[in-house]
Amino acid sequence: MAEKVYFYHAGCDVCADAERQFVENLDKNKLKIERVNLAEEPAKRAEAEAAGVKTVPAFVIAGKPYHINFGANLSDLK
Amino acid sequence: MAEKVYFYHAGCDVCADAERQFVENLDKNKLKIERVNLAEEPAKRAEAEAAGVKTVPAFVIAGKPYHINFGANLSDLK
Known part of the structure; x- marks a missing residue:
């Protein structure tokens, strides 16, 4: 069965680029x-933070955060 | 035809983890x-730097760098 993973972003250019190169591939x-677009769904920020996400874009795979480049700080989305 | 991309690492734990979650998937x-293990093949550091790679682990896809988390600075591998 495919493993469930999360891609957190905020609709930023860096996010869109990471989405194209990683999510699509x-x-x-x-x-x-x-x-999950945290700019549109701020209620989900808590789950991202709980997994250790500090910046977007980021993946959470097997409960661990993988930050890709730098688009925005989660704290700036508050 | 599959697009050629590069995964630069230095054999570090963060690198190995990113390799498992991204390269394998x-x-x-x-x-x-x-x-490319830049700790073992330092001659290839110039090509990584030319693509904008600052830290490892990182991918270069379509000529652009995608840094994943932080393992080591390229400058520390010199």
Whole structure:
């Protein structure tokens, strides 16, 4: 079964670029990706923070955060 | 044809973890990944730097750098 992972972003250019290069290219047979726009869904910021996400864009895979480049701080989305 | 991309690392724990979660899960039909250990192949550091890589682990896709978390600065590998 594909593993559920999260891609957190905020609609920024850096986020969109990471989404294109990683989300689009990950093997959908292995990973089931849920995309979460924290600028539009601020209520989900707590779950991102709980997984250790500090900046977006970031993936959470197996409960661990993987920050890709730098788009925005989570704290700036508050 | 699969696009050629590079995964630069230095054999560090953060690198190995990123390799497991991203290199292993990227769609091999879309991307052809060359793994380069800059600690073992310092001569390749110039090509990484030319693409904008500042830290490892990092991917270079379509000529652009994607830094994942933080393992080591390229300058510390010199």
